[in-house]
Amino acid sequence: MSNRNSGYWCKWILFTITALCGVGSNVHSQNLEAVGKESPLTITGGVSLNQILYAVDGMESRRDPYSYYASGNINFNLYGWSVPLSFTYSNQQGSFQQPFNQYGLHPTYKWVTGHLGYASMNFSPYTLAGHIFLGAGIEARPGKWNVSAMYGRLQKAVEPDSTSEGTVVPAFKRMGYGVKAGYADGNDFVNIIAFRAKDEENSISYVPDGDDILPEENLVLSVAGGKELFSRIVLMAEYAISGITRDTRAPEASLESNKIFDNAGPLFTPRLSSSYYSAFKTGVNYQADAYSIGFGYERIDPGYRTLGAYFFNNDMESITMNTATAFFGGKVNVAANVGVQRDNLDNTKVSTMKRVVGSMNIGYAASERLNFSASYSNFQTFTNIRSQFLDINQLTPYDNLDTLNFTQISQNATLNTNYVLRADKERRQNINLNLTFQDASDQQGGVEQNSGSQFYMANAAYSVSLVPRNLTITGAFNYNENKAATINSMTLGPTLAVSKTLMERKMRVSISTSWNESYTNGDKMSRVANLRVAGGYIIKKKHNFNLSLVTVNRETDSEGGASSFTEFTGTLGYSYSFSSR
Incomplete structure (x- = not known):
């Protein structure tokens, strides 16, 4: 037998063996092209042991005086087929984990990837969107074409349990299948998607009354495409329709509209409990030499659902715009975006919510040594509550126009x-300054409410590194202030840290200390000081020893406040890593 033929049969024998052996957890793709080209089996892993000493004076102990924690992991890898095992053990509890609860094989050969066992695939946000299934799938990309398909169980049957007191939710067995086919050439592409899922009515013995658990059926069809124009404009769009039956036991019905579902044959049966929805998303981007600009629009009908996703936002319409540009030879970069979103598209809800989001980011490289960056964002939520009592009690059409209009405004700025x-x-020195401002406020009927808050944060740091000595010294000062309606709290204080590496960087030591004082409405509440000492030593890149000592002292100046205390925590650890590579 020739070497080419033997290699071919080795690939398919390995594929068959792994398919028969894999029952129960996801692993990475198994590249069948690697057979005969690299080491068949590699073993990697590590173990670690940590001991913790703890003592406290002035308050109740928050942990045991002595505790230890051991953990380890080992991973067997056969041509990309991984089997990871891990364990943890402490003087409080122990555990062992192995991946055979949900196992999946994902063999890859050239432009074909298969999925066997537990897997997830993503066709589009409106159709199949990452839902885990137990079955088989394939993704093939021959040239500019692409084809994906799947079949499997989306949900297993769960029998009702009258003794569980509501902790067990009954569920029907749900099977599904789908296909996605498309063609792509750069930014030009087209995709067609069909996805179907249906519950098996007889998969559970009975359904308790009042549980609202009904057998469902769903068919989703989608078409998406994109086109590049004049090498600068890119258009993209997707349109999806979803027919979903709430109860497959309901009588059949004929449709005057949505004829595509009426003529779907075995894929979908319209019933009196069926509903039909659509979703649409489009965008256009223009890329010029010095700037770019883009627009987006999305609309999802109220009630739109797909059984190929765990969670789905519907009843939403949004419009977005973004732009970016650069000035002065790329030294100044500006990016901005704004968006508007609203719900209650069919005007059936009591309240309507509108959101306005805007943000801007600016970067300025003044020189190779000096850089600035700034950002600003504004988030507004407008809610209008339509109460029946307004219509009943108003004397004129102009009464109570704004009393049930609520506006929440959140702003954030950083420098x-x-x-x-x-x-x-010989030396590296730098200074860093960070400033942050946040503001949150509420309005009702256009009147500012006494419920807002402002947050200020400032941080200044200086760092110097003496390169030949492997020594780094950092000093910083922190300031935080939070202003609310009746409370003004403030915390400030310095921090100093020193770190050094020794013995050709095999050993590292560091020490840091900080002193923070807290004030409320101008009165000093407490002072917190801490000291941290840490060290580590590495032997032959596999053995790692670590030591950490932390002391925290808090002094309380206010009566009735938290008690003063001194707390000590010491940690001694060792870890070892290994690999057969």
Whole structure:
């Protein structure tokens, strides 16, 4: 037998063996082309052991005086077929984990990938969107064409249990299948998708009254496409329709509209409990030499659902716009986007919510050493509640126009500056400044409410690294302030840290300390000081020893506040990693 033929048969023998052996957890793709070209089996893993000493004075102990924690993992890899095992053990509890609860094989050969066992696939957000299934699937990309298909169980049957007191929710067995076919050439593409799922009525013995558990059926059809025009404009769109039957035991019905579902044959049976929805999304982007701009629009009918997704947002219409540009030879970069979203598209809800979101990011590289970046975002939510009492009690059409209009406004602004004082073989120095502002406010009937808050944060840091000595020193000052209706709280204080590597960087040591004081409405509430010492040593890149000592001291100045205390935590750890590569 020739080497080519023997290699061919080895690939398919391995594929068959792994398909028969895999029952129960997801693994990475198995590349069948690797057979005979690399080591067939590799073993990797590691173990670690940590011991923790704890002591406290001034308050109730938050943990045991002594505890230990051991963990380990080992992974067997056969031509990409991975079997990971892990364990944890402490003086409080122990556990062992193996992946055979949901196992899946994903063999790959050239442009074909298969899925066997437990798997998930993604056709589009409106059809099959990452739902896990137990079955088989395939994804093939021959040239510019692409074809994907799947078949399997989306939901297993769960029998009712009258003794569970509501903890067990009955469910029908749900089977599904779908196909996606398309052609793509750069930004030009077209995709056609069909997905069907149906519950098996006889998969459970009975359904308790009042549980609202009914056998459903769903058919989703979608077409998506994109086109590039003049090498600068890209158009994209997707349109999907979903027919969903709430109860497959309901009588059949004929449709005057939505004829595509009436003529779907065995794929879908229209019934009196059936409903039909649509979703549409489109966008256009224009890329010029110095700027780009894009628009997007999305509309999803109220009630739109697909059984190929776990969760789905519907009853939504949104319009978005984004743009980006650069000035002064790329030194200044600006990006901005704005969007408007609303619900209650069919005006059947008591309340209507509208959201307006806007943001802007600016970056300025003044020089190789000085950089600025700033951002601003604004999030507004407008809610209108239509109460029946307004119609009953109003005397004129102009009464109570704004009393049930609620507006929530959230703003966020940040500024970051970094300046490199020195950067050479001997020393590296830099200064960093961060400023953050957040504001949240409420309005009712156009009147500002006394329920808003403002948050301010400032951080300034200086760092110097003495390169030949492998020594780094950092000093920082932090300031936080939160202003609310009746409370103004503030925390501020410095931090100092020193770190150094020794013995050709095999050993590292660090020490840091901080001092923070807290105030409420101008009165000092507490002071917190902490000291941290840490060290680590590496032997032959596989053995790692770590030591950490932390002391925290809090002094309380206010009466009736939290008690003063001193707390100590020491951790000694060891870890070992191995590999057969």
